Amino acid sequence: MPSFVLNLLANRAFWVLSFFGVVILTGNHAVSLWDQDEAAYAGFGRTMLETGNWLIPEFMWSDVHRKPPLHFWLVAVSFKIFGVHEFALRIPSSLAIWGTLLMMYVFGGRLVGARHALTAVCIAGSSFLLMALAKVAVTDAVLLFFTTLSAFSMVFVLREGSFKWVALFWFAVAMAMLTKGPPVILFAGVFGVLLLVASPQRLNLLRLHPWFFLPVTILPLFGWGWLCYQSEEGREFIQWMLDWYILKRIGGSVFGQTGPPGTHFLGMVLFFLPFVLFLPRALVRGFRSLYLRTWNNELLISLWFIAGWLLFEFTPSKLPAYVVAAHIPLSFMLAGALLNHKDSASKPGTPWWVMHYLLQFVVLVALAVLPFYLDLSAGTKMVFLAVILFIAVLHIYSLTHLNRPTFFAWFLKVPMVFALLVWGLLLPISDDLKNSSMRIANYLSEQLPAEAPVVIANNWSHPPSLPFYLTESFQTVFEAYDPETLVRHYHENEHIAIILNEDGKLHFEKELPNVEFSAFYPVFTDRLDQPGYFVVVKK
Structure with a gap:
């Protein structure tokens, strides 16, 4: 066996990263689309392939999920290469999170040492939100990859001043903006200001030349927006995005996802619950470095954490993914606290460990009991x-x-x-518990030919997963809600399926008392209310 293979197999980091690669990919084919964001992004990617319109993301019931296009382009390319299915949809997000873990080890190892970096990888890869972003095809995984790349690049510009890090920083910012717009500018701006204030090497940051490179970096996003703006539909889309993603989120929340200051921090405590014992020590070490103003890696990582977290505590909207950029430095902080504890002569007493493990067992008991309150098989x-x-x-x-x-x-x-x-x-x-859209589509595909029209007359929450799965099997899928129109469609077509809500079902029962209904009830949805789908099939 070649020596480089033997060295690779003997490398602990190789096995850790391979393990998380397995975690990230396992089961991705076996989980149906999440009803809202993920299904909308799948629809955008598939529509781009079908229509050739790679500028404006379009899909039924998906307007509120539109964003800049990079993630949708990646999804479309993945569909083109691997086919249109759940596993292919999730490949860009999976690779982005695995790439983030790899970056933490490679770049983090240069910063804090391989041992510290690998421990941080283990902590980040075991945290709930980071792995959720790898398993659900939302834009935040790709955004996190480029945001983390921008942070490491800025750190190495500060330390080394090399132009390669300058170029990598602005590339990362450009790609992050093409993924989700301004958030990366906010993060990088706050992080840069904090480093300018705290670091004795602050002058190296002037090598970033933001007065020149920032306008250049905006060009890809601006160019895409300009091309969109050439059509009436594109102008409406760009104006909507400015209102929905900037004005509304600065002045309020969307979908009711709000909370008081401290909500994001509480979320991070829950997401890193297996390592919560070391959180106080990590925070004390971080704030002590801030107080002493002694420039070291602890202070640098603490500033990174603050840049990714603190400002968002005071904005009305409280989506957990808004502060996922802070999860990377927090993993390094927790790893530093854990290693400090391991190497320290003075260790926390047994009561601390007892409390920690009692908390873990309480969580395990809750998870063991939960399935017995859900509609799951024995x-x-x-x-x-x-x-x-x-x-x-x-x-x-x-x-x-x-x-x-x-x-x-x-x-x-x-x-x-x-x-x-x-x-x-x-x-x-x-x-x-959540795959009602897929079950409805599979049920109808067994009952009807692909040419049969499918009418959606259930407007609960408008889950894009429903039209996505239906349009995979049927050529004609459309909405209609007028009761008389629905009855007419039923009479005029030899084969048809109509998906009703409860009110529509009651009307149909009055008009056609002999019609049979198939009911589908999801237990869990992406929204707070619970729908019921009542399906009429005319074979």
Whole structure:
């Protein structure tokens, strides 16, 4: 076997990154589309391939999900290469998160050392939100990749002043803007100002030449917007985006996703719950570095964390992904606290560990009980219970190593194994809780030919997943809500399916008392209310 292969196999980082690659990809084919954002993005990508219009994202019931196009382009390319299905849809997000973990190890290793960086990778990869972004094809994974690249590039411009880092920084900013617009400018601007104030090497940041490169960096986004603006439809789209993504989110929230200051921080505590014992130590070390103003890696990473988090605590909208850029430095902070604890002669006493593990077991008990309150099969409930018991046994086993050198390795391994089981096993086998759109489409495709029209007369929440799955199997899918019109469609067509809400069902029962309905009730949706779909099929 070649020596470089042997060296690779002996490298712990290779196995850790490979493990997270498996976690990220496992089960992606077996989970149906999430009703709102993900389904809309799938629709945008497929429509771009079908129509050749790569400028304006278009799909039924998806207007509120439109954004700058980079993520949709990546989805469309993935569909072109691999086919139109859930696994292909999620490839860009999966690669973006895996690339972020790789970046944390490679660039983070240059910054804080390989041991610290690899520990941070283990923590970030085991956190809930980061892995969720890898498994759900939303824009935030690609945005996080380029935001993290911009942060590392700025750090190395500060440390080295090399033009390659300047070029990489502005490339990352340009791609992030083409993914989601201004958020990266806000993050990079705050981070840059903090570094200018705190770092003795602040003059190196002048090599970024923002007065020249920022306008150049905006050109890809501006060029796309200008091309859109050449049509009436494009002008309306650009004006809508300015209002929806800038004006409304500065002055208020969307979809009711709001909360008081501190909401984002509480979310991060929950997302990093397996490592919460080290959060106080991580924050104390970070704030101490801020107070002492001693320039070191702790201060730099603390400033990165502040740039990605603090300002968003005071904006009305509180989507958790808004502060995901802060999850990367927080992982480094937690890793530093963990390693400091491991190497320190003065360690927290047994009560702290008892409290930590009691909290973990409370969470495990809640997760073990939850399936018995959901509409899941007995077999699925038993699998949930077996997984929870297995993780509990691993926790107990790791506790037996508390005073041994191997304890911290087990402390990191248990959340990693849990992440694999949750995302690769538990989520796929519980997909029936949310896959009503796919089940309706599959049911109708078994009953009717592809030429039969399908009428959507259920306007609950407008989930793009419903038209996406329907248009995969049927050539004609359209909306109609007038009761008399629906009855007429039913009589005029030899084969037809009509998807009704409860009011429509009642009207149909009055007009056509012998018609049979098939009911579909999702347990979980992307919105707070619960719909019911009532399907009429004329074969």
